[in-house]
Amino acid sequence: MTGFDALVAEVRACTRCADSLPLGPRPVVQLDPGSRILVVGQAPGRRVHESGVPFSDPSGDRLRRWMGISDERFYDPRDVAILPMGFCFPGTGPSGDLPPRPECAPLWRRRLLDQLTGVRLTLVIGSWAQAYHLPDAGGSVGEVVGDWRARWPEVVPLPHPSPRNNRWLKEHPWFEAELVPLLQDRVAEVLGWGASRFDHLPVRPARCRGRPGDRHLGWDQRHAG
Numbered sequence: 596m597t598g599f600d601a602l603v604a605e606v607r608a609c610t611r612c613a614d615s616l617p618l619g620p621r622p623v624v625q626l627d628p629g630s631r632i633l634v635v636g637q638a639p640g641r642r643v644h645e646s647g648v649p650f651s652d653p654s655g656d657r658l659r660r661w662m663g664i665s666d667e668r669f670y671d672p673r674d675v676a677i678l679p680m681g682f683c684f685p686g687t688g689p690s691g692d693l694p695p696r697p698e699c700a701p702l703w704r705r706r707l708l709d710q711l712t713g714v715r716l717t718l719v720i721g722s723w724a725q726a727y728h729l730p731d732a733g734g735s736v737g738e739v740v741g742d743w744r745a746r747w748p749e750v751v752p753l754p755h756p757s758p759r760n761n762r763w764l765k766e767h768p769w770f771e772a773e774l775v776p777l778l779q780d781r782v783a784e785v786l787g788w789g790a791s792r793f794d795h796l797p798v799r800p801a802r803c804r805g806r807p808g809d810r811h812l813g814w815d816q817r818h819a820g
Contacts, residue, residue: 599628599710606703612683612696622682623649628710630676631785633717634658635724637755638681638695649677657756658720661771663779664786674786676711678704680723691759695723716748716785721755737767743774748781 596604606622613620623639634650642652648670650658659669668674681695682703704727719728722736729752732739739752746752754760754770764770782788 602706606682611698611702615696616683617686618644618684620683621647623647624678624682625649625672626676626678626707626711627672629673629713630711631713631715632675632782633711633714634675634677635717635719635728636677636679637721637723638679638692639684640692641684644684653758654756661756661775661778662782664782678707680727700727716781717750719750719752725752737763740770751778
């Protein structure tokens, strides 16, 4: 067993938060040392906990549409790593799923990020992921997403693709009309399908570089329970 495989096995066996998880621990991650795209989510929902497959829900369907990617390529860890801020379903609160467990990131994140040396594009989804990976960005999710040019083409902040965000998407039609087509081009470029239509657009310097190495993230269906 390689050091990478041993680390993933250790993650899958983690029970650090067991007493705080209503359905018990089931870490859901996808990654490979050669992953080219990193998807940074928040934490698995109940459906993902039950299936053991990340983004196997309506949020995942919408995310794959935004990326312009098939299920087959999305679940190939050589193409896409998936590393949520919390690896286990944290439970449900009055207004949706609870935040990721705070123990998870300090325990595992740096060790896993260091394994991902080939990532060329990181998608940072939702407030918890953006707070960690873009700590100096400030503002709401909408403001961070609206400033997406500041980090292009390596990092793209996104709203959560949950159906709960339908109202936000309706109120911000520019996101799917303008950014999503460019994101699809960028995904195609990174995976070797073609060049990006964004090449002719100006890119402003990033106000926030995040923590060194934080653009390297991931998880692996081959190791899912």
